[in-house]
Amino acid sequence: MNSLSGKKILLGISGGIAAYKAPLIIRNLVKRGAEVKVILTPAAKDFVTPLTLSTLSNNSVHWSFVETEFGNPQWVNHVELGLWANLFLIAPATANTISSMVHGRCNNLLLATYLSTRCPVMVAPAMDLDMYAHTRTQYNIDSLVKQNVRVLDVGEGFLASGLHGKGRMLEPQEIAQEVENFFTKNLPLKGKSVMITAGPTYEAIDPVRFIGNHSSGKMGYCLAEVALQLGARVTLISGPSSLKLEHQNLEIIKVQSAEDMFQATISTFQSMDIIIAAAAVADFKPKICRDSKIKKENTLNHITLEPTRDILKFVGQNKTDQYLVGFALESDNELENAKKKIVDKKLDAIVLNSLNDPGAGFRSPQNKITYIHKDFTKTEYPLKEKIKVAQDIFNQIISKM
Numbered sequence: 001m002n003s004l005s006g007k008k009i010l011l012g013i014s015g016g017i018a019a020y021k022a023p024l025i026i027r028n029l030v031k032r033g034a035e036v037k038v039i040l041t042p043a044a045k046d047f048v049t050p051l052t053l054s055t056l057s058n059n060s061v062h063w064s065f066v067e068t069e070f071g072n073p074q075w076v077n078h079v080e081l082g083l084w085a086n087l088f089l090i091a092p093a094t095a096n097t098i099s100s101m102v103h104g105r106c107n108n109l110l111l112a113t114y115l116s117t118r119c120p121v122m123v124a125p126a127m128d129l130d131m132y133a134h135t136r137t138q139y140n141i142d143s144l145v146k147q148n149v150r151v152l153d154v155g156e157g158f159l160a161s162g163l164h165g166k167g168r169m170l171e172p173q174e175i176a177q178e179v180e181n182f183f184t185k186n187l188p189l190k191g192k193s194v195m196i197t198a199g200p201t202y203e204a205i206d207p208v209r210f211i212g213n214h215s216s217g218k219m220g221y222c223l224a225e226v227a228l229q230l231g232a233r234v235t236l237i238s239g240p241s242s243l244k245l246e247h248q249n250l251e252i253i254k255v256q257s258a259e260d261m262f263q264a265t266i267s268t269f270q271s272m273d274i275i276i277a278a279a280a281v282a283d284f285k286p287k288i289c290r291d292s293k294i295k296k297e298n299t300l301n302h303i304t305l306e307p308t309r310d311i312l313k314f315v316g317q318n319k320t321d322q323y324l325v326g327f328a329l330e331s332d333n334e335l336e337n338a339k340k341k342i343v344d345k346k347l348d349a350i351v352l353n354s355l356n357d358p359g360a361g362f363r364s365p366q367n368k369i370t371y372i373h374k375d376f377t378k379t380e381y382p383l384k385e386k387i388k389v390a391q392d393i394f395n396q397i398i399s400k401m
């Protein structure tokens with residue numbers, strides 16, 4: 001999972017020498033998870049080949065209103081391309097393309113798409129320093145900004161003309177970063193830190209055996225995924241789980257036992273804004289963990305257990321202004337027990353799972369929850385995929401923060 005996962009970006013390339021960097025823009029966007037389609041102006045084809053662009057974007061590349069497929073002329077639907085995109089990025093944008101956009105010209109596929117698209121448009125100008133500084137170009141750039149087009153800055157340095165100055169297209173990585181900033185700046189959890197505990201814990205009996213439970217970690221990992229989509233930095237403290245999640249804003253701390261999870265939590269939770277305890281932490285652990293494997297001839301009649309530390313309760317008692325959400329897995333008196341946990345553990349809310357709901361809970365891809373606030377107002381949700389349940393939980397949290 002990446003910062004631009006699920007985002008559709010239409011890259012328009014106009015005919016300037018900076019077009020040779022367009023493949024690297026595609027690579028940077030694709031690496032961040034975006035899907036990219038490409039439109040070239042006819043002049044851009046002199047600087048970069050459609051084959052390179054289609055190979056890197058893994059999509060077809062268009063430059064003409066009519067293309068031939070298997071000997072038959074085909075109409076390239078610029079309206080459809082414009083509607084497909086979440087962002088139309090024009091990079092490089094030459095002085096000519098910028099001027100044509102301002103004046104509503106429509107003599108190539110890129111310009112026709114600009115006129116028909118409904119998504120936001122971003123341009124990365126690239127030209128010689130005198131062209132960039134010219135009053136007409138500056139007037140055109142101001143006009144585009146007034147038309148709500150996001151015009152990126154230009155770089156300063158060596159130019160294809162041999163001159164030195166302002167007019168270079170931003171580097172591909174910088175452009176990709178601008179695209180990412182554009183998509184993340186209004187996200188509701190931008191700038192927030194979220195800590196989630198997930199999965200089971202394993203309490204060792206000897207080097208090969210443990211006491212554990214059936215939690216897969218799925219609910220906690222889905223919560224982490226949604227928090228990342230909402231712009232948060234996430235620390236996921238995960239008990240043993242086969243699930244994988246990668247993101248530049250994600251730190252995963254892998255732990256085994258309840259005590260490991262406790263230690264990881266206490267060194268992390270103070271700097272968090274939101275804490276969600278989704279882990280199925282063992283309540284008891286063997287009092288003694290043998291150093292070597294217990295052999296069957298040394299008959300084992302019983303294992304003496306002692307309680308683990310309640311991680312969530314510790315956080316509830318020691319937190320400052322963090323928003324704290326716990327889970328409650330209940331089989332009887334569900335609502336009453338969940339409400340009691342809100343009070344005992346000083347929670348802002350609890351997510352109630354009932355063992356009596358068929359299709360929900362451990363090992364299931366779905367879950368059925370009741371979300372209860374600390375004032376005991378509650379929302380009951382139907383059985384859903386866990387990723388949708390995670391979205392419901394964050395909608396509740398965001399509405400209260």
Ligand code: CTP
Pocket residue numbers: 197258277278279280281282283308309310311312313325326327328329330341
């Ligand atoms: N929890 C925790 N540390 C523990 C036990 C539980 O942080 N040692 C957290 C869980 O992650 C969950 C909440 O406490 O968010 C409630 O867990 P649950 O198993 O439903 O309840 P318990 O507090 O363990 O009590 P009981 O098993 O008696 O219902």
